[in-house]
Amino acid sequence: METVEVFTTEEKGRGLKAAKEFWAGDVIFAERAYAAVVFDSLTHLVCHTCFKRHEKLHRCGQCKFAHYCDRTCQKDAWVNHKNECAAIKKHGKAPNENIRLAARIMWRIEREGGGLTEGCLVSIDSLQNHVEHFGEEEKKEMRIDVESFLEFWPTGSKQFGMQFISHILGVINCNGFTLSDQRGLQAVGVGIFPNLCLVNHDCWPNCTVIFNNGNHEAVRSLFHTQMRIELRALGKISVGDELTVSYVDFLNVSEERRQQLKKQYYFDCTCEHCQKGIKDDLMLAVKDGEGKPSSDVVKEVIQFSKDTLEKIDKARSEGIYHEVVKLCRACLAKQEPVLGDTNIYMLRILSILSEVLSYLQLVEEAAGYAKRMVDGYLKLYHPNNAQLGMALMRAGVTHWHAGLIEAGHGMICKAYAILLVTHGSTHPITKDLEAMRVQSEMELRMFQQNEFMYYKMREAALQNQQIQIMPEPTNEISPGIFQKKQ
Numbered sequence: 001m002e003t004v005e006v007f008t009t010e011e012k013g014r015g016l017k018a019a020k021e022f023w024a025g026d027v028i029f030a031e032r033a034y035a036a037v038v039f040d041s042l043t044h045l046v047c048h049t050c051f052k053r054h055e056k057l058h059r060c061g062q063c064k065f066a067h068y069c070d071r072t073c074q075k076d077a078w079v080n081h082k083n084e085c086a087a088i089k090k091h092g093k094a095p096n097e098n099i100r101l102a103a104r105i106m107w108r109i110e111r112e113g114g115g116l117t118e119g120c121l122v123s124i125d126s127l128q129n130h131v132e133h134f135g136e137e138e139k140k141e142m143r144i145d146v147e148s149f150l151e152f153w154p155t156g157s158k159q160f161g162m163q164f165i166s167h168i169l170g171v172i173n174c175n176g177f178t179l180s181d182q183r184g185l186q187a188v189g190v191g192i193f194p195n196l197c198l199v200n201h202d203c204w205p206n207c208t209v210i211f212n213n214g215n216h217e218a219v220r221s222l223f224h225t226q227m228r229i230e231l232r233a234l235g236k237i238s239v240g241d242e243l244t245v246s247y248v249d250f251l252n253v254s255e256e257r258r259q260q261l262k263k264q265y266y267f268d269c270t271c272e273h274c275q276k277g278i279k280d281d282l283m284l285a286v287k288d289g290e291g292k293p294s295s296d297v298v299k300e301v302i303q304f305s306k307d308t309l310e311k312i313d314k315a316r317s318e319g320i321y322h323e324v325v326k327l328c329r330a331c332l333a334k335q336e337p338v339l340g341d342t343n344i345y346m347l348r349i350l351s352i353l354s355e356v357l358s359y360l361q362l363v364e365e366a367a368g369y370a371k372r373m374v375d376g377y378l379k380l381y382h383p384n385n386a387q388l389g390m391a392l393m394r395a396g397v398t399h400w401h402a403g404l405i406e407a408g409h410g411m412i413c414k415a416y417a418i419l420l421v422t423h424g425s426t427h428p429i430t431k432d433l434e435a436m437r438v439q440s441e442m443e444l445r446m447f448q449q450n451e452f453m454y455y456k457m458r459e460a461a462l463q464n465q466q467i468q469i470m471p472e473p474t475n476e477i478s479p480g481i482f483q484k485k486q
């Protein structure tokens with residue numbers, strides 16, 4: 001870890017700064033999880049070692065709880081699963097994800113001691129737990145968790161004091177990092193990455209953190225890589241600059257971001273974008289020029305949008321997509337005469353509408369909304385924001401499916417350029433995108449040479465081929481990077 005340096009300030013506590021110069025896409029450090037677990041609801045669908053989603057997983061014959069891709073993942077897991085396996089068998093069932101994660105941390109401390117482990121800039125003992133900021137409700141939950149932990153924890157393992165158990169549960173509560181599946185579509189687990197915990201927040205950060213499931217298939221080859229997070233530079237970083245990531249999505253006005261950060265992470269954001277309210281005006285933009293709406297009308301439309309978004313969430317979680325489309329269209333009709341193109345309430349509706357319409361295979365209509373969404377995003381997000389890259393990728397694919405090959409290819413290229421920085425060239429999503437870029441480029445060339453032939457070919461291809469279905473829309477609002485129990 002010669003690339004970074006720990007420092008301490010009065011206001012923000014510990015932080016990390018660059019010990020050398022970095023450029024966009026540079027990996028500042030990669031870090032393996034100190035401990036990680038799969039979410040309770042997905043334990044039989046996701047590999048407990050690499051967190052990839054698989055159709056068919058092998059089950060641990062002993063506890064019948066852990067699941068793995070193959071022997072390689074199972075072998076890799078044993079050092080962390082051994083104690084857990086025996087404890088689950090004895091306990092009769094597996095406890096919840098927080099308890100499982102706490103137990104994995106404790107067993108690791110039992111094996112290696114509590115001090116600094118290799119490659120770590122900070123020990124688990126000295127991570128922040130924020131237990132002193134807990135309200136009544138959180139304290140109650142904590143007590144329940146401590147009890148469940150003690151019920152699960154075997155008498156034969158090293159015994160820890162109540163205070164230390166609370167500390168570990170507090171650390172998990174505010175520092176647990178969300179792990180996603182190999183396509184980045186779903187949050188599937190939670191892990192503790194001590195070095196990452198040292199990276200402070202900024203709403204307009206100079207780094208991003210990405211989870212990489214690794215490549216287990218290529219055992220003993222040059223391409224074999226382990227599950228890890230990577231801290232990547234979003235632009236040029238000079239020696240001595242503080243390294244920052246954003247804990248929350250940027251697409252909220254500064255006041256709301258500050259509230260969210262206070263509630264989840266117990267600090268007041270003093271970043272430049274919050275202090276100056278940079279881009280707040282764009283995020284709340286109102287139609288300009290003739291017939292400018294009164295502030296009362298604007299207020300009413302915003303309230304209507306908030307209410308509709310709640311109804312949409314409900315319909316979407318129940319999978320009633322036609323209802324979602326109906327609600328979105330009605331909301332958009334109200335918003336269009338009043339709100340500006342970059343207004344976040346309109347962008348939220350456009351995002352849901354285009355995603356759901358794509359899923360319902362109404363791709364032409366979806367493409368129009370997706371275009372408006374990414375045009376708005378491009379004015380709001382940092383040019384190398386990972387969420388912007390993912391949105392451009394989805395919009396590009398939608399355009400491509402709709403036969404809008406020029407626009408589609410353009411968006412896919414833009415997305416690819418961003419993901420090379422935020423995810424790196426070996427990430428499975430970037431690889432998918434690379435394949436799409438090559439394919440759509442070929443089609444575009446064909447289109448430019450002979451439009452008639454292109455449409456003929458496309459028609460034939462569509463007739464002989466199952467249309468590629470977009471993933472089912474998830475109800476997950478992009479989570480904060482650190483998993484916090486809601």
Ligand SMILES: [Zn+2]
Nearest residue numbers: 047050069073
């Ligand atoms: Zn695996």
Ligand SMILES: [Zn+2]
Nearest residue numbers: 060062063085
């Ligand atoms: Zn087992």
Ligand SMILES: [Zn+2]
Nearest residue numbers: 203269271274
């Ligand atoms: Zn901020």
